[in-house]
Amino acid sequence: MSGPNRVVVAALDRLLAEHPPAMTERLDFLRAQYDAGLAWVHHPVGLGGLGLSRAEQPAVTARLRAAGAPTNAPERNRIGLGMAAPTILRHGTDEQQLRLLRPLWTGEEVWCQLFSEPGAGSDLAAVATRARRDGDGWVIDGQKVWTSSAHLARRAILLARTDPDVPKHAGLSYFVVDMTDPGVEVRPLRQLTGEAEFNEVFLSGVRVPDSDRVGDVGAGWAVATYTLGNERVAIGGRPTPREGGMIGRLAQTWRSRPELRRPDLHDRLMDLWVRAEVSRLDARRTTQVATAGAAGSGLKLAFARDAQRISALEVELLAAEGLEYGEWAMARPNAVDLLGRDAGYRYLRAKGNSIEGGTSEVLRNIIAERVLGLPAEARPDKGVPWKETRR
Numbered sequence: 001m002s003g004p005n006r007v008v009v010a011a012l013d014r015l016l017a018e019h020p021p022a023m024t025e026r027l028d029f030l031r032a033q034y035d036a037g038l039a040w041v042h043h044p045v046g047l048g049g050l051g052l053s054r055a056e057q058p059a060v061t062a063r064l065r066a067a068g069a070p071t072n073a074p075e076r077n078r079i080g081l082g083m084a085a086p087t088i089l090r091h092g093t094d095e096q097q098l099r100l101l102r103p104l105w106t107g108e109e110v111w112c113q114l115f116s117e118p119g120a121g122s123d124l125a126a127v128a129t130r131a132r133r134d135g136d137g138w139v140i141d142g143q144k145v146w147t148s149s150a151h152l153a154r155r156a157i158l159l160a161r162t163d164p165d166v167p168k169h170a171g172l173s174y175f176v177v178d179m180t181d182p183g184v185e186v187r188p189l190r191q192l193t194g195e196a197e198f199n200e201v202f203l204s205g206v207r208v209p210d211s212d213r214v215g216d217v218g219a220g221w222a223v224a225t226y227t228l229g230n231e232r233v234a235i236g237g238r239p240t241p242r243e244g245g246m247i248g249r250l251a252q253t254w255r256s257r258p259e260l261r262r263p264d265l266h267d268r269l270m271d272l273w274v275r276a277e278v279s280r281l282d283a284r285r286t287t288q289v290a291t292a293g294a295a296g297s298g299l300k301l302a303f304a305r306d307a308q309r310i311s312a313l314e315v316e317l318l319a320a321e322g323l324e325y326g327e328w329a330m331a332r333p334n335a336v337d338l339l340g341r342d343a344g345y346r347y348l349r350a351k352g353n354s355i356e357g358g359t360s361e362v363l364r365n366i367i368a369e370r371v372l373g374l375p376a377e378a379r380p381d382k383g384v385p386w387k388e389t390r391r
């Protein structure tokens with residue numbers, strides 16, 4: 001096995017010598033890390049990277065962690081890092097990449113996703129939020145829902161209808177929206193766990209310059225599907241056995257509480273451990289490729305299934321104790337903390353895993369059509385202008 005890339009080692013040596021973590025402010029260090037090409041080593045030079053393989057990034061992370069360097073708190077900005085950044089890198093202009101990627105990576109700007117609507121969830125291409133041309137920009141009106149971190153976000157990626165006279169997939173465009181615009185209103189949506197990590201967002205006369213349009217007018221669906229593929233990898237690629245995760249917490253309970261064990265529960269635990277290990281290896285492979293494609297759908301589908309089964313077994317193992325719930329007060333968290341909460345919270349929160357980021361039913365369709373090559377489902381609205389479809 002070859003050693004660390006010499007370019008990476010030299011960049012790390014220089015970064016740590018010029019910006020000692022113990023003597024450098026957190027934000028200053030993160031900016032310097034980005035400028036050194038050690039944020040995403042697979043990105044081009046000048047955009048947080050060195051133009052190298054993604055496989056070099058773990059060595060960077062390990063070296064910086066050992067040196068006590070700060071992190072960019074990805075749990076607080078998962079949408080920005082996992083969805084917006086790769087989309088801007090693939091579909092954004094040079095100016096957009098230079099302007100948006102650095103503060104996104106450092107965490108100076110938290111991002112959210114304005115895709116789903118009350119009448120366009122699983123059928124995302126049916127979105128009704130309108131973007132109308134106005135001089136050298138756009139005016140956006142509509143409503144979005146299930147928007148994670150909207151109450152924290154500085155920017156948002158948004159899918160809007162720019163042409164109602166063509167079929168639904170062809171009349172969409174993709175924008176970056178300033179969440180501090182006075183026409184943006186964010187309202188919390190309290191969920192089963194008691195928290196309000198989601199929001200509904202109302203957009204009234206929100207002005208967006210054309211320089212914040214990503215991709216061509218009418219090409220929003222292609223940009224959005226690229227975003228969604230990365231979203232599914234970001235969700236499905238969360239830590240599993242060797243790194244902890246929910247299966248690790250379940251195994252910890254099993255080891256520390258021998259009085260709870262039964263042979264049938266042990267068999268289920270081992271089955272889930274094997275499944276989680278397969279998902280871990282699959283996630284490791286998938287995140288090394290340049291684009292997620294349909295593979296992200298399989299990764300996210302397996303994650304949702306396993307998370308729900310793992311959390312259910314944990315509650316069953318703990319019996320009456322598993323029904324206890326520590327806190328149900330209304331809260332608007334900065335990030336989802338699955339492992340820092342009790343089993344009851346994990347059980348309830350896991351119920352949303354098969355809905356968020358694409359329902360399991362939709363993902364099975366994607367896998368059937370794009371991976372297995374099975375016939376597509378019948379679509380009565382195919383070729384019909386969006387304004388003539390039933391909604």
